[in-house]
């Protein structure tokens with residue numbers, strides 16, 4: 001016998017979850033449009049500024065948004081003359097960037113709501129198959145992006161972040177979608193909660209770090225060619241420092257994921273390491289980012305080279321999540337597809 | 338520890354780094370001295386440079402890729418066989434290169450061994466340097482602080498020498514209280530350093546990596562793994578002869594097996610019945626066993642997926658399960674010639690299972706039977722003509738058999754796979770492709786064998802569990818080193834290492850205090866930290882900061 005009321009409420013929750021996710025996607029799309037418009041405007045301003053004398057490129061006093069502690073961003077590289085840091089401040093956000101932020105927050109709340117509903121419908125954590133994992137990991141990326149705003153203005157990454165999340169939510173809802181089904185015995189473990197959640201945290205930090213590295217490469221090229229720096233986008237050097245800080249946090253989470261995964265593998269499959277395809281790729285990602293950390297400490301490898309490594313590393317994360325899950329077979333066949 | 342006298346020892350307290358490290362001083366490129374020693378030293382320096390470490394790391398990542406594209410002998414032996422059958426030419430090349438055994442291949446091993454030699458060559462001098470640095474007081478206060486990061490100063494004040502001494506004393510106490518190691522110079526300035534733990538963590542991280550490698554490399558020879566299929570109601574004794582298969586490590590000795598015994602009393606699978614999207618899917622397996630260890634009381638235990646049984650230096654995992662029809666074969670006179678449960682291999686989620694029954698003795702001819710078992714056979718009115726199982730529970734169980742005769746090869750002394758029947762050399766007596774139809778049996782039924790050979794009865798169908806039994810003494814060590822890796826990583830990355838100076842500066846009869854810091858490695862909060870110390874110190878002395 002199927003308890004009718006339980007089945008009905010589960011179906012309602014699943015439905016509510018999807019409605020929330022679709023609405024979130026719609027609003028992310030709006031945010032993406034505003035962020036992109038803002039970026040385009042700043043790029044063309046930068047072009048004009050580069051053509052005109054630089055007299056005007058002094059920062060404008062901020063009108064009371066968020067924190068003022070990010071002043072460091074604006075100053076030129078190298079140690080500033082004493083007392084200079086306090087005077088500099090970040091430029092005012094454009095209307096479009098502000099709208100982009102507001103829509104991102106709204107979309108994120110729906111996104112988190114939809115993910116929580118999905119978990120409630122399933123009666124467990126919402127990260128047990130590719131569809132759910134995508135919901136959670138993308139919510140974490142946006143969450144980290146928003147939290148960092150309190151300390152560092154990252155609006156120039158808005159288009160990257162919302163665009164990325166939009167694409168992944170789109171693929172998840174159309175290609176990865178699976179009904180709520182119970183966990184197979186191998187996944188019934190508290191390690192599912194820990195291991196997979198920390199993996200998504202790591203993915204979130206790596207993703208933002210890679211985004212910063214992309215902007216860093218663009219900025220470095222403009223700087224090298226003597227083009228005007230894009231307004232309100234930090235210098236390549238600052239971007240690199242910021243990317244490093246995020247990636248290092250991602251690396252700690254990834255290391256934990258690797259260790260927790262091995263412990264779980266020992267419980268479920270009887271060995272802690274077996275060079276299963278998924279294990280191999282998690283290892284490859286770990287080693288690439290260890291390489292990135294070393295590159296940052298190696299003379300001649302700072303700057304664009306290490307940024308490229310960060311991007312390669314995050315590409316490996318995405319490869320591990322998509323191609324390896326879908327087309328390689330191994331013990332980790334948890335895609336649910 | 339801290340003294341007012343400048344130390345004669347000029348040891349730099351900075352962590353030691355390979356010469357191509359970002360922070361290392363740029364030294365002039367010198368050609369190696371001629372001669373063997375010179376070349377060796379040059380070679381060693383190359384091997385232990387940051388550049389080489391980076392190169393080898395990226396090479397490891399790269400070299401690990403092929404093994405994920407091609408099935409591996411260790412994790413997927415059947416995949417390897419399949420792959421070789423599908424790509425006969427190409428797989429010869431791969432086989433030659435050892436790609437089916439990537440992670441134990443010569444080239445992969447060579448890369449990581451070089452990496453670890455480089456690592457050890459890097460760790461040793463750094464550790465020695467760090468131990469010395471731990472015992473070295475902070476370096477002299479720089480002559481000018483105003484070009485250094487975080488620089489701040491108080492307003493000028495008219496104070497006497499005694500006040501200055503007190504002010505510097507207060508600076509020393511404040512810095513010590515904040516975890517700095519402090520040294521006072523000439524009573525005029527305090528030089529402080531903190532975060533030695535950063536280098537300690539970094540070293541711990543790298544050393545623990547070596548630990549993992551050694552534990553795996555050295556302990557690997559002690560690992561052995563065995564498999565055993567046990568029908569419910571039967572027992573297993575932990576002796577070499579009772580295993581179905583065993584892969585012993587290099588240093589395995591059968592005498593080391595602890596003689597315990599496991600009896601499987603019950604196996605309970607649970608299938609989803611509420612959620613229609615997953616109706617009939619397995620959601621839980623529990624094996625109930627009675628465990629007896631000599632000299633101890635017999636205990637009742639359970640083994641589940643994700644929850645192995647730890648017994649007698651081994652871990653027992655529930656890795657598979659299936660059905661085992663119990664059949665009894667009688668000769669025409671009615672004498673039992675064969676009776677036992679035969680484990681079948683599951684073919685799908687509805688537990689359609691395939692197996693082989695071999696009866697070598699007691700009948701007029703040797704017979705072999707190829708069987709299919711359907712726990713819930715779909716009735717032919719709703720399903721296609723070929724039988725299928727639609728649910729893993731035993732709702733409508735049916736066993737079908739094809740019967741062959743001929744030499745089963747069981748007397749040749751060569752090992753024979755119990756789960757397969759080589760039908761090439763056998764003659765089909767009954768079943769698809771012969772005039773006589775195959776046999777169909779439900780529990781409790783008896784049918785005649787073809788050619789008047791006798792009868793076969795399906796007594797019942799029971800379940801069996803497939804256990805993997807492992808002995809792995811490396812687990813403890815690998816996990817311990819992994820924890821150290823993690824702790825070392827976190828301390829090495831997040832503990833800031835910095836120097837801070839507080840200095841009394843006299844100018845024209847007046848005195849002001851200056852504050853500045855210096856980061857040793859990544860330290861985004863340096864300016865805040867200096868500002869915080871300046872604020873506390875100036876407040877303590879009742880001085881205003883100069884805006």
Ligand code: HEM
Nearest residue numbers: 290297385386387390455456459538539542825826829830
């Ligand atoms: C098994 C291979 C290696 C791995 C996985 C690895 C990984 C790492 C990681 C994750 C860090 C940052 C951790 C921390 O600061 O605590 C690091 C830092 C460092 N590693 Fe390695 N490493 C390896 C081999 C080497 C080798 C061979 C060398 C010597 C050439 C080396 C020298 C360093 C140095 C000097 C740092 C500090 C970097 C800095 O100043 O920021 N590592 N390594």
